Amino acid sequence: MLEEISHRLKSVGYSPLTSQITVDVDEEEKEQALLAHSEKLAIAFGLISLAPNLPVHIRKNLRICEDCHSAIKLISRLWNREIIVRDRSRFHHFREGTCSCNDFW
16 A cells, blocks of 8 residues: 555655655665655555544554655545644644645644
8 A cells, every 4th residue: 555655646746855765775765765664654554444434543653654644635525535644742643635724734
């Protein structure tokens, strides 16, 4: 499912924000590291295990990164799913490619 998510995101023009990764590795490794963020893993699991009419709920104790925020907006539109992410300071409700925080987090 992670591969399908990655493929579909790239097909609509998504480009991972690799500038946030400060480790000295090549671009492909940075993209793989971003794909393995816990939010994306949880969403992939939710997409394969939950009924299509149910929202995907994710809780985490850290702030959501800018790359995940951008990707989740697109995922919510591509899969027509509501995704709710609780980070350390607020709830993010992703629906139809937008977030309830209006990109201010």
